[in-house]
Amino acid sequence: MPDQLVVAAVLVDDLVRPTRALAARRTRPPELAGRWELPGGKVEPGEDPVDALRRELAEELAVEVEVGEELVSPGEALVGWPLTAGLVMRVWWCAISSGEAHVGEAHDALAWVDASSINDLAWLTPDLPLVDAVVARLAPVAPPPPPGTLGS
Numbered sequence: 001m002p003d004q005l006v007v008a009a010v011l012v013d014d015l016v017r018p019t020r021a022l023a024a025r026r027t028r029p030p031e032l033a034g035r036w037e038l039p040g041g042k043v044e045p046g047e048d049p050v051d052a053l054r055r056e057l058a059e060e061l062a063v064e065v066e067v068g069e070e071l072v073s074p075g076e077a078l079v080g081w082p083l084t085a086g087l088v089m090r091v092w093w094c095a096i097s098s099g100e101a102h103v104g105e106a107h108d109a110l111a112w113v114d115a116s117s118i119n120d121l122a123w124l125t126p127d128l129p130l131v132d133a134v135v136a137r138l139a140p141v142a143p144p145p146p147p148g149t150l151g152s
């Protein structure tokens with residue numbers, strides 16, 4: 001049987017110079033509850049993967065997105081990132097084009113994380129190589145201007 005395709009988004013603040021990405025904490029099933037993931041879900045039979053991504057983000061977070069480049073896995077022969085047996089995940093950089101991310105039924109917390117905080121979360125184990133690839137692409141958050149420089 002072919003792998004079931006899962007699609008997910010690295011939802012970032014800016015597609016050109018991303019500094020923060022949205023992580024979501026799962027509520028189910030019990031063995032995955034409490035672990036952090038990239039929002040997304042399973043592609044339905046016959047569904048286009050990018051359409052599935054837009055559907056999942058609308059259902060789970062109530063946002064519409066601009067879909068950017070795919071975050072391709074390093075194994076050239078592989079399409080997508082292997083998860084647990086029987087599941088493979090394709091991932092796209094996305095930015096919110098409409099709405100504000102809200103917690104739905106699939107998640108009980110959302111967090112915008114930057115390169116210095118993304119590894120503080122308890123990610124699903126199969127996501128760890130993905131998190132490394134995201135960190136490699138996140139730009140540092142600009143430090144606030146020193147006091148006394150505003151307006152000068």
Ligand SMILES: Nc1nc2c([nH]c(=O)n2[C@H]2C[C@H](O)[C@@H](COP(=O)(O)OP(=O)(O)OP(=O)(O)O)O2)c(=O)[nH]1
Pocket residue numbers: 006007008032036037038039040041042043083084087089106124126127
């Ligand atoms: N969405 C998502 N799923 C992930 C990630 N990492 C990972 O191992 N998975 C696994 C968890 C699940 O076994 C599977 C995705 O299934 P899901 O439960 O999110 O899919 P779904 O929303 O379509 O829900 P359902 O139809 O199964 O109820 O992929 C990730 O970063 N994001």
